[in-house]
Amino acid sequence: MTRFPEGFLWGAATAAHQVEGNNTNSDLWVLEHLQPTLFAEPSLDACDHYHRFRDDIKLLAGLGLNCYRFSVEWARIEPERGHFSVAALEHYRRMLAACHECSVVPMVTLYHFSSPRWFAAMGGWEKPSATDLFVRYCDRVARHLGDLMAFATTFNEPNLPMLLRWVPPSEIPFLKVRRMVKLAARAAGSDRFGCFFLGDAKALQDRMMAAHERALQAMKSAAGNCAVGVSVALQDEQPVGPVNQRDRKCAEVYDPWLSAGGKSDFLGVQTYTRCRVGKKGDVGPEPGVELTQMGYEFWPEALEACLHYAAARVRVPLYVTENGVSTEDDAQRVEYIQRALAGVVNCLTDGIDVRGYIHWSLLDNFEWIMGYRPKFGLIAVDHQTQQRTIKPSARYLGGIARQNQILDPAAIL
Numbered sequence: 180m181t182r183f184p185e186g187f188l189w190g191a192a193t194a195a196h197q198v199e200g201n202n203t204n205s206d207l208w209v210l211e212h213l214q215p216t217l218f219a220e221p222s223l224d225a226c227d228h229y230h231r232f233r234d235d236i237k238l239l240a241g242l243g244l245n246c247y248r249f250s251v252e253w254a255r256i257e258p259e260r261g262h263f264s265v266a267a268l269e270h271y272r273r274m275l276a277a278c279h280e281c282s283v284v285p286m287v288t289l290y291h292f293s294s295p296r297w298f299a300a301m302g303g304w305e306k307p308s309a310t311d312l313f314v315r316y317c318d319r320v321a322r323h324l325g326d327l328m329a330f331a332t333t334f335n336e337p338n339l340p341m342l343l344r345w346v347p348p349s350e351i352p353f354l355k356v357r358r359m360v361k362l363a364a365r366a367a368g369s370d371r372f373g374c375f376f377l378g379d380a381k382a383l384q385d386r387m388m389a390a391h392e393r394a395l396q397a398m399k400s401a402a403g404n405c406a407v408g409v410s411v412a413l414q415d416e417q418p419v420g421p422v423n424q425r426d427r428k429c430a431e432v433y434d435p436w437l438s439a440g441g442k443s444d445f446l447g448v449q450t451y452t453r454c455r456v457g458k459k460g461d462v463g464p465e466p467g468v469e470l471t472q473m474g475y476e477f478w479p480e481a482l483e484a485c486l487h488y489a490a491a492r493v494r495v496p497l498y499v500t501e502n503g504v505s506t507e508d509d510a511q512r513v514e515y516i517q518r519a520l521a522g523v524v525n526c527l528t529d530g531i532d533v534r535g536y537i538h539w540s541l542l543d544n545f546e547w548i549m550g551y552r553p554k555f556g557l558i559a560v561d562h563q564t565q566q567r568t569i570k571p572s573a574r575y576l577g578g579i580a581r582q583n584q585i586l587d588p589a590a591i592l
């Protein structure tokens with residue numbers, strides 16, 4: 180059985196808004212509480228990770244994992260424009276210290292979809308000043324936390340808005356979205372509301388790429404030895420028919436951010452499924468295939484394909500910063516992990532420099548617009564009692580991490 184390289188990182192990931200709870204100063208909190216809203220339910224207490232992070236990090240370490248990827252929340256750190264909360268920064272210092280106490284390598288995301296309410300109210304990423312504001316925030320975080328951060332990423336999936344442009348228009352409720360933005364602007368006391376998920380994807384991309392480049396420089400000079408990268412959303416894009424838009428889609432959605440990642444210290448690869456692209460764009464999964472709770476095709480082999488795609492375009496080390504499946508059936512998650520990791524082994528055999536596998540997610544959490552229904556966690560969370568229950572998939576991934584090689588699930592479970 181092939182062993183993973185020495186020092187390989189084995190982890191699980193979360194994002195602040197999805198687990199911390201009561202992120203009341205964020206743009207998403209505004210959107211979740213509108214009447215009407217497209218959100219299935221509000222995030223409220225989430226996993227109360229803001230208070231329970233110590234126990235959660237201990238659980239992660241106890242499984243055998245050696246890396247925790249989490250995000251810090253801009254809305255907490257800079258609650259009003261130009262006013263930084265030392266108390267919030269100190270909270271994240273305690274989280275980082277908890278990782279080190281458990282011999283867990285922390286990987287910190289500076290921006291995972293949510294923004295401060297004031298940032299949305301001024302127009303968000305479409306405003307020219309957004310770049311300077313983000314760079315200032317990153318610089319502040321790096322100065323306060325840099326000595327404890329091993330890895331940092333500026334953005335989580337900054338190419339997601341471009342990817343969403345390929346969703347067939349019939350699946351997007353444009354009118355409701357427009358109405359929600361109007362209501363949100365009113366609720367925030369503004370005539371605009373610029374949110375990461377909504378708005379002009381191309382304008383956003385230009386702004387965020389400039390912000391990444393400058394934030395990277397600022398963080399490198401402020402944060403000492405911390406490796407700084409970016410995590411990109413990828414899908415295994417497969418062509419359907421002789422005339423199709425697959426290459427055009429890849430060039431538009433992935434290549435600009437892979438090129439930005441290639442100029443960073445590392446690239447984070449994130450993938451969940453494959454996608455079929457025909458003459459007019461995405462055509463959806465073949466009838467009858469197994470679907471996950473998100474409606475994605477169950478396709479663990481996407482990881483191998485995406486690592487190959489990225490490795491052909493960048494020369495920096497690759498880390499899988501998200502990969503997972505939403506399912507109530509944990510045996511399906513075990514199978515997903517086993518098959519996805521077989522793909523990583525193939526990539527290593529092919530000479531691709533993959534240095535870590537971070538599963539999404541550590542906890543069952545708030546899945547954005549879908550609310551709490553999709554279950555991505557290695558650990559179940561009862562959102563009333565906040566009780567955590569370790570799933571067999573967590574023990575499986577932890578067992579693999581301890582032995583640094585893929586194991587037969589029967590040997591562990």
Ligand code: BGC
Pocket residue numbers: 194197335336412501539546555
């Ligand atoms: C995001 C996560 C999300 C996951 C599952 C990724 O796009 O980074 O925040 O929960 O996918 O949908």
